[in-house]
Amino acid sequence: MNKKTKGIIVWWVEFLAFLAILWGGLLALNTYVLANCTVSGISMEPTFDNGERVVAVRHAQLKRGEVVVVDAPDEPGALYIKRIIGMPGDKLVSKNNQIYINGKKINQPWLKAGWKLTDNGEDGFTGTKYSQTQNFTISSLAKTANYRRFYTTKQLKTMQKTNRVPKGTYFVMGDHRSVSKDSRYIGTIKRSKIVGVVKFSYWPLNKIKFY
DSSP states (O other), X not given: OOHHHHHHHHHHHHHHHHHHHHHHHHHHHHHHXXXXXXXXXXXXXXXXXXXXXXXXXXXXXXXXXXXXXXXXXTSTTOEEEEEEEEOTTOBEEEETTXXXXXXXXXXXXXXXXXXXXXXXXXXXXXXXXXXXXXXXXXXXXXXXXXXXXXXXXXXXXXXXXXXXXOTTEEEEEOSSTTTXXXXXXXXXXXXXXXXXXXXEEEESGGGOEXX
């Protein structure tokens, strides 16, 4: 083997080793730091559209108003994208399309665009505004058949009595309130079931945005 051929072989070995290290690094980044997700459905419109691609940061600090990717409690293997409304221990009341946390009305700027949009029959709703939110409390939800699927009798009685989001869980909702399947129906979300906080939208190109 001449010197030139040996040099070419060494170059290719080094190049392939570099690709392997890079690929391994990207896999580790996606597994332990970032989550690359595709929005499925219309529950977060008009903030996020069906098919939009986003990047979520795993293990990020959770705050009210942030958009998160969660493991669906009612659909093993599926991921939902929702917005945190209630934090652990919060008293929550929804009345006349306003959300009250611990007795104080919260600002919901993410709903503004939805008031200009009306459901056209998709997902079975017609004539309702996207941002229309039903009246409810944690106490009233704890009396529903939906909640009986996810909680013990003891947990339900505690929620009925205290009207609080259970410890270690988060109350999440979609921005397209009129159609969203969220904590009103699937219960609050455990911290361990929150995959990450959405920080970046990268597809389609006209929707690129940091959050």
